[in-house]
Amino acid sequence: MYKIGLIPGDGIGPEITREAMKVVGAAAEKTNFQYETVEYDFGGDRYLETGEILPDSALNEFRQMDAIFLGAIGHPDVQPGILEKGILLRTRFELDLYINLRPVKLYPGVWTPIKDKGPEDIDFVIVRENTEGLYVGGGGFLKQGTPDEVAIQELIATRKGTERCIRYAFELARKRDKAKKLTSCDKANVLTYAHDLWRRVFEEVAVEYPDIETEFAFVDATTMWMVKNPEWFDVIVTCNMFGDIITDLGAMIQGGMGVAASGNLHPGSMAMFEPIHGSAPRYTNKNQINPIAAIFAAGMMLEYLGETEAAGLVDGAASDLLGSKKLRDLAAGKMGYTTTQVGDMIADSVST
Ligand code: IPM
Ligand code: MN
Numbered sequence: 001m002y003k004i005g006l007i008p009g010d011g012i013g014p015e016i017t018r019e020a021m022k023v024v025g026a027a028a029e030k031t032n033f034q035y036e037t038v039e040y041d042f043g044g045d046r047y048l049e050t051g052e053i054l055p056d057s058a059l060n061e062f063r064q065m066d067a068i069f070l071g072a073i074g075h076p077d078v079q080p081g082i083l084e085k086g087i088l089l090r091t092r093f094e095l096d097l098y099i100n101l102r103p104v105k106l107y108p109g110v111w112t113p114i115k116d117k118g119p120e121d122i123d124f125v126i127v128r129e130n131t132e133g134l135y136v137g138g139g140g141f142l143k144q145g146t147p148d149e150v151a152i153q154e155l156i157a158t159r160k161g162t163e164r165c166i167r168y169a170f171e172l173a174r175k176r177d178k179a180k181k182l183t184s185c186d187k188a189n190v191l192t193y194a195h196d197l198w199r200r201v202f203e204e205v206a207v208e209y210p211d212i213e214t215e216f217a218f219v220d221a222t223t224m225w226m227v228k229n230p231e232w233f234d235v236i237v238t239c240n241m242f243g244d245i246i247t248d249l250g251a252m253i254q255g256g257m258g259v260a261a262s263g264n265l266h267p268g269s270m271a272m273f274e275p276i277h278g279s280a281p282r283y284t285n286k287n288q289i290n291p292i293a294a295i296f297a298a299g300m301m302l303e304y305l306g307e308t309e310a311a312g313l314v315d316g317a318a319s320d321l322l323g324s325k326k327l328r329d330l331a332a333g334k335m336g337y338t339t340t341q342v343g344d345m346i347a348d349s350v351s352t
Contacts (some may be wrong), residue, residue, distance in 0.1 A: 002035035002305055005061070005068040010043040010083070011337025012332075012339075013071025019291035020069065023317070026347040027302060027310035038065070042087050044075020053086035059094050067301050068272040069109040071294065072279035080179070081203030085137070090254040092130050097264035097272055098161065099168050100128035101300070102247040104230075109323040110255035110330070117230060122253055124233035125176070127169040128243025130264055131195075132161040135240045157194035162201045168267060169237035170209045179234035181213040182206075185222040185242055191204075198239065223249055251276050258330035259322070263298035263304060273301040280332060288333040291343050292318055317349035 006021070007307045008014035021037065038061070062068055068091070073083050091097070106112050106122035113142060114122070127303045148228055166184075184202045186194040199216065206214050217225065225232055226249055238246065253259035257277035265271040275293035283289045294319035295318050303311035321327070321342070328336040335342060 002033070002066040003064065004035055004037045004301075005065040006037050006039045006071075007042055007068065007073075007087070008039070008071040009073045009087075009279060010045070010075045011072055011281040011284045013043065013073070013279055014337050015071075015285070015287065015289055016275065016294035017069060017071035020294040020347075021341060022343045023347045023350055024298050024302065024310075026350040027309060027313050029309070030313060030351055031307065031310040033307055033310065035066075037107060043073060043079045047083060047086075048075070049252055053083065054090055059091070062095060063090065066305060067270070069298065069301060070272055070274040072275070072277065073230065074279040074281070076281045084111055089135065089137075091272060093136075093262050094130060095266060095270050097251060097266050097270065098129065098131045098164055099263075099265040099267065100130040100243060100247075101172075101263045101265060102126045102128060102243070102250060102276065103261070103300075104233075104247075104250035106254045106331070107319045107322045109257065109325050110259060112255060114227060114230065117253075121231040123178075124230070125166055125172060125235050126247050126250055127165065127235060127237045128247060129161065129173060129240050130243075131167040131236070132156050132158060133240035155191070155194050155241075157197055159201060161341040162198050163205060166198075166202050166205050166209060166237055169235050170205055170212055170309075173212045173235040174209065175251065176210070179213070180211060181215065181234040183215045183217050183222070183233060183236045184208075185217050185219050185236050185238035185246065187219050187242070188216070189218060195239075202237075206307055221245065222246060226250065226253060240290055246301050247276065255322075257293065258290040258332075259293050259296060261265050261293050261300055263297070263300045265304065271301070271304050273297040273304070283332045286333070287338040287340055288335075289339050290327075290330050290335055291339050292322070292330070292346075295343070295346055313350045314346070317346045320349060321345055 008017040136156045139152040142150040186195040260276040299314035
C-alpha cells in the first residue's frame with residue numbers, strides 16, 4: 001500500500017492533478033496495486049487566507065510518504081518567490097531531494113520547433129543537481145536601498161553534493177543502456193572554484209564507469225547543441241541553476257510545457273513528481289489546460305515506486321494519444337478537447 005501525498009497547488013494545479021490521479025487509479029486497477037492519497041491545500045490561497053506557507057508538521061508527514069505529487073505553485077496575488085521558495089524549494093531542500101530528473105523526449109506525433117529532427121533525434125535525460133549551487137539562498141544586502149548597495153548571492157558546491165549527483169548520472173547512463181554517454185554541462189572556464197571541483201569529481205567518478213563515454217560541454221555551448229544536434233546527447237548532468245535553464249529549453253524542443261515532466265528524488269528514500277510548467281492562473285477552472293505533462297509525471301512516479309508495468313501503461317497511453325494526432329495542438333485551449341476528456345481518454349486506454 002503506497003502512501004502518496006498530493007499538493008495540487010495553485011491555478012490549474014488541481015485540474016491536472018485530478019487527471020493525473022485518475023490515470024494512476026486506472027493503472028492501479030489494471031495492474032493490481034494499492035495506494036492511498038493524503039491531500040494538502042498548500043499554495044497561494046491558503047497563504048493569503050492564513051499566512052501559512054508550509055508548516056514543519058507537513059514536512060514531517062511528507063517524510064513518511066512513498067512519494068509526493070505536486071501540481072503547480074504560483075499565485076498572481078502573491079509576490080514571486082514566496083511560494084516557490086516556501087513550498088517547492090523548501091521541500092526539495094529539507095527532504096534532501098538531490099536529483100531533479102528531467103527527460104527530454106520527443107514523442108511521435110508531437111511537433112518540435114527544430115527543423116528536420118524527429119523522435120529518434122530528441123531523447124535524452126537531464127540530471128539537475130537539486131540541493132546546492134545558487135539555489136541555497138545564501139548571501140545578503142549591504143547598504144540596501146542606497147546608491148552604495150551591495151548584493152551578494154552565494155554559490156555553494158560541496159564535494160559530497162557534487163559527487164552524489166554525478167554518480168547518479170553515471171548510473172542512469174548505464175541503466176538507460178542507449179548511447180552510454182554522459183555529458184557534464186558546466187562553466188569550468190569561469191566558475192573556477194565550484195566547477196573545478198565539479199570537473200575533478202566528475203573525472204574521479206568516471207574511472208569507476210569505464211563503459212560510459214564522457215564529455216565536457218560548457219553551458220552556453222550546451223544550449224547551442226541542444227538545438228543544433230540534440231541527437232548527440234544521452235544523459236547530461238549539470239548544476240542547479242544551469243539545469244533550471246537548460247530544462248526549459250529541453251521542454252521546448254520536446255514539444256513544449258504541455259508534455260515536460262520531472263521528478264525530484266532522493267534515491268532510495270523519497271521523491272516528489274511534478275510537471276515542469278507553472279500554474280497558468282488565467283486558465284484556472286476553464287477545463288482547457290493540457291494535463292499530459294502531469295500524467296507523464298505520474299508515470300515517472302509509478303516507475304520510481306517500482307510499478308514498472310503500470311508506468312509503462314501510463315506512458316504508452318499518453319504517448320499513443322499524442323501519436324494519434326487527435327489533439328489539434330498541445331497548448332491550453334487549443335487541444336480540441338477539455339482537460340477532463342484528455343484525462344479520460346488516457347485513463348480508458350490504460351484500462352483496456
Ligand atoms: C523549476 C522552477 C523552479 C526552479 C522555480 C519555480 C523555483 O522553475 O522547477 O524549474 O527554479 O527550480
Ligand atoms: Mn525552471
